[in-house]
Amino acid sequence: MSSLQVAVRPSVRQDSVLRLDELVVRYGSFVAVDGLTLELRRGELFGLLGPNGAGKTSTIRVLIGQRQPSSGTVTVAGLDLQHNWDEIKSHFGYIPDRENHFEEFTGRRNLQIFAGLYHVPEERVQECLDLVELSEAAELPVRAYSLGMRRKLLLARGLLHRPQLLYLDEPTANLDIHSAEVVHRILRDLTARGVTVLLTTHNMQEVEQLCERVAILCRGRLVALDSPMALRQQHAERKVDVVLRDGARLVFDLDNPEDAIQLSHHLLAGQIISMKTREFNFHETFLKLTGMKYS
């Protein structure tokens, strides 16, 4: 069975916040999302992964109401997306991959405008600025902000109305290590308080660190859906790469008894000058699952 033909069907849960059921998005004859079924639970940090053109953006566009599904349904907090859009809008926050601020306004003014639209009190603006560590730069015009500061301001804007569901598109792109850590901390705190986070990213390390579950899309189809740990167990290779004194390079499969005996002989004979176990590599697994690299 090829990695693209993996059939994954999650079970329906009572604490479901977001549910996609057999979602299909077509652009003419091109199928961008092909029968995607997903369910995100309350307080879950969920990663949506896939190579370019896998269908992530199309899925997000449906979730933020900018694209009608060709077929299938999307339910947010039990409300059908197509029929209850105006009600659903206040439930979620969206942090796009491309920063979109009023450049001529200060960071604070940007937040104040959206605070006005969400009808949240003025104090919340300062709270959000503090949260993303932008208080000191709050009175600077956004055009003077660095890319990292702009992304943090996006996060602050997305959190103004305390959404129950947060969609984040590449939230730590262009952030330095400290700022990325700040974002990670905020996301963990949010999920601890019951906020559901849907994260799309290309940063595999971030996925391993943050996400409780990940869905991997390829060519519009779901090819894997599990926790990073389960994927590790499923896809880790129990092999050892060895270099002998005579320069020979060998690979021993620890699950093969003959290989294990041969490896112990080499060890006892003192012929090995280098030995390395093959660790689980999420990136490699991702490439394998998406068919971009075959083992």
Add this chain to the structure above:
Amino acid sequence: MRWYIIRTLLHKEFLRHLANRGGIALVLLLVVAALLLSAFGGGESQAVSAVGGVKRCYIEYWQDDPWIDHLQAHLPPELEDRVRFRMGQSARTDGQGSIVYEQNAGGIQLRPQRDGGYQVWIWHPGKDTSSIAPFEAWFWQETHKYWQGRAAEALADVAPAMRRQVQTPDLTTRRFEIAGGLDPRSGIATALVIFGLFFVCVYLLPSLTCEERERGVLLAQALSPATASEILGAKFLFYPVLGLALAVLLAGTYNPGVLLRPFFWLAMLVAVWGSMGVGLTIASLARTQRAASMGAMCYMFAIALLLFICQQVNIKGLPYLALEYHCPRMIHAVLGDALRWYHWGNLAATAVLAGLWTAVATYLFRQRGWQS
């Protein structure tokens, strides 16, 4: 419609314009132009000169003559400031000996001949012989009167009965103003008002809306609790009010009296409404700020060209489909105090066209308004 959302969106638009220094500078420039128009050039003479006529006419002679005295004594009041008498010898000449005139000036030279007669040389700027017509008309009339007077005097002794026959009867002239006729100031004021209106509704509205769409800020607003109706509503509140305020300020600066005329307000309202329709259509079709600016400029050029061609080759009917045909006519009429019954037709036509533009704009904006 929720007031707190509308208020926030209006505040946002206001702040964005406040940060746009170029826009503020242009608005101030328009106001200064209207002030200048209002404060200066109100006299009849400027009005005539601005349509291309001769501003000053020199009567040049080479010898003293009672004829010249007669002409000097019979200058009508409207030409008194514009006619100068001078000896031909004292005039400045070029290398060939021809008298040099300043711009917008002409001359009537009375050149004495050896046989006792005169040659009258008429100098007019450019090829348009009619540019000096008001001066010529006066000159020939008074010349005729003078020489006939001389003939009558000569006949007084030899044939008194014939004197009355050759004497020119008193010809008096009365002048009447055709309201709004050739007054260029109301035309310029109309242009300022129309430009102000188009600047706000056809240039600023698409340009700033497309900038928001290009940056993704329009999408961010659409994802907030603000509905499409509220976002559109705020734009339909802010820009017409701004356009109307600017247009009224310019018109009121030029002629404060128009503010008391109901037709002026009706004309302004339909003109603003139509401009908004055009502006929002451009805003919906253009994907980027640059495209919006180009779209606004191309629209204005295309319409101006269309109207010009229709006028030049006498195409009937087609101009009636353009807002820009009706709006200037009714605004010019009300600014120049020359309102006629048919301007109500312009008003009605503008309202119909404004309705059509708004319907198209609303449909397009709902179809593709939020993101690039």
